[in-house]
Amino acid sequence: MSKVTDPDLMMLADGELDAADASALERAAGANGVVKVAAVREVGDLVRGHLELATDEAEDRLAGLWTLVERRLDGGEVEAPERAKSDREPSASAGGVWSRFLRWVDGHRGHLLTGALSAGAVAALAFVLRAEPRVEIRTVEVPVKGSATGPDVGSGGSDPIVLTATPPSIESLEVTGGTGTLFTIEDDDGGSETAVIWVTPDDVLEGI
Amino acid sequence: MRYNPGVTKRAQAQPAPARSPARPAGDGIDDRELVARAQKGDRVAFRSLFERYSRRAYSLAFGVVRNADDALDVVQDAFIKAHRHLDKFEGQASFYTWLYRIVMNLAIDHLRKNRRQKVVDFSEGTLDEGGLGEDSLIPRIIGGNPGRALLDREIRDRIAAALDELSDNHRAVLVMRELEGLSYEEMAQVMGCSKGTIMSRLFHARRNMQKRLVDLYDRPANLANGPGDQPGEEDRRGIESEAEDPQS
Numbered sequence: 227m228s229k230v231t232d233p234d235l236m237m238l239a240d241g242e243l244d245a246a247d248a249s250a251l252e253r254a255a256g257a258n259g260v261v262k263v264a265a266v267r268e269v270g271d272l273v274r275g276h277l278e279l280a281t282d283e284a285e286d287r288l289a290g291l292w293t294l295v296e297r298r299l300d301g302g303e304v305e306a307p308e309r310a311k312s313d314r315e316p317s318a319s320a321g322g323v324w325s326r327f328l329r330w331v332d333g334h335r336g337h338l339l340t341g342a343l344s345a346g347a348v349a350a351l352a353f354v355l356r357a358e359p360r361v362e363i364r365t366v367e368v369p370v371k372g373s374a375t376g377p378d379v380g381s382g383g384s385d386p387i388v389l390t391a392t393p394p395s396i397e398s399l400e401v402t403g404g405t406g407t408l409f410t411i412e413d414d415d416g417g418s419e420t421a422v423i424w425v426t427p428d429d430v431l432e433g434i
Numbered sequence: 435m436r437y438n439p440g441v442t443k444r445a446q447a448q449p450a451p452a453r454s455p456a457r458p459a460g461d462g463i464d465d466r467e468l469v470a471r472a473q474k475g476d477r478v479a480f481r482s483l484f485e486r487y488s489r490r491a492y493s494l495a496f497g498v499v500r501n502a503d504d505a506l507d508v509v510q511d512a513f514i515k516a517h518r519h520l521d522k523f524e525g526q527a528s529f530y531t532w533l534y535r536i537v538m539n540l541a542i543d544h545l546r547k548n549r550r551q552k553v554v555d556f557s558e559g560t561l562d563e564g565g566l567g568e569d570s571l572i573p574r575i576i577g578g579n580p581g582r583a584l585l586d587r588e589i590r591d592r593i594a595a596a597l598d599e600l601s602d603n604h605r606a607v608l609v610m611r612e613l614e615g616l617s618y619e620e621m622a623q624v625m626g627c628s629k630g631t632i633m634s635r636l637f638h639a640r641r642n643m644q645k646r647l648v649d650l651y652d653r654p655a656n657l658a659n660g661p662g663d664q665p666g667e668e669d670r671r672g673i674e675s676e677a678e679d680p681q682s
Contacts, residue, residue: 235571240611
């Protein structure tokens with residue numbers, strides 16, 4: 227055997243080599259090699275011992291586990307496992323609403339994160355695609371004082387027409403595609419006023 | 435089965451006797467017969483299998499998921515799953531071989547689902563130059579009786595922390611190997627990867643464990659042994675004398 231490598235020594239420690247290779251490697255291992263083989267086995271002993279002790283500590287809870295398994299078998303094998311009584315973790319009913327909520331959050335962390343990301347994406351999309359603010363103005367045609375009245379008014383004659391809002395419930399406004407002017411005029415009976423919004427579209431020249 | 439510091443791995447790997455006072459019928463009956471009965475709907479037979487193997491299943495699960503509650507969940511789920519698919523068990527392998535694969539798969543699934551931080555395997559590839567240099571095994575041992583050393587709470591905590599810090603894959607392979615004594619080939623089948631990958635994971639898992647426990651090697655020999663009880667020193671001498679004369 228030429229060069230003895232650490233993986234070779236590990237295979238020797240794990241019994242992965244056939245008898246001939248194993249004895250050849252043992253002869254060639256040298257001082258360091260022998261200690262390394264012992265070290266590999268020692269790590270194994272420590273890990274195994276640690277797990278055995280941890281299992282001893284859980285023995286009481288393991289003893290109660292069959293009841294939970296049997297309950298699930300009787301109950302149609304529900305998906306979520308019930309938990310054996312834990313010394314470290316309070317039962318699901320203990321610890322108050324907040325701790326139960328935190329446990330629930332802890333158990334659904336992935337779902338919550340997905341939900342939050344989805345909600346954020348929808349909100350961002352809605353913001354980007356939002357409609358321009360629109361002001362809807364209901365208008366009526368009102369003849370100016372002293373001008374002719376009747377169905378023909380504004381249909382082709384030269385009588386001035388104003389657009390009035392009914393009733394005005396705003397003090398200022400922005401008008402898309404034109405200029406809006408807000409003023410008030412006295413009503414015919416003189417007892418009240420009507421707010422008037424004069425709208426001049428951008429593409430309409432004044433007076434035409 | 436209680437942990438006995440002096441008992442060897444193979445002896446510990448024997449099926450644990452049931453501990454429950456209300457023990458179901460089944461003691462002395464071999465697994466095949468219990469499985470056959472359970473397949474016909476005999477709940478008592480299935481309980482016998484549970485009591486025979488739940489402890490070993492828990493050790494395996496705990497070694498992988500590193501949390502008692504989660505390990506109990508895994509064991510519970512494993513037996514439910516085993517019961518559900520018992521009709522598919524043909525008896526070519528032993529019942530426990532079949533069961534530990536279920537436990538292992540569930541434990542690994544559990545880690546995937548609940549992973550909050552991922553330890554990245556920088557050593558997932560093949561072994562380079564036989565693991566020499568910086569990544570080589572440390573030719574040191576704590577010495578003495580490791581079982582007794584484990585009675586020292588601090589050492590146990592150190593080992594627990596070192597296991598926690600391994601990546602999931604490294605830890606799973608190490609636990610399978612040390613607890614169940616699986617061959618590289620068997621582990622490759624369970625983990626669904628190549629034998630070379632298993633070797634690499636196992637090598638680096640051990641190397642990382644050694645690195646994290648390195649200061650224990652510098653402590654006085656056999657730190658957990660009581661006064662006048664120095665088998666560790668003897669063991670150390672034995673190993674050193676072997677090391678001096680590899681032909682012996």
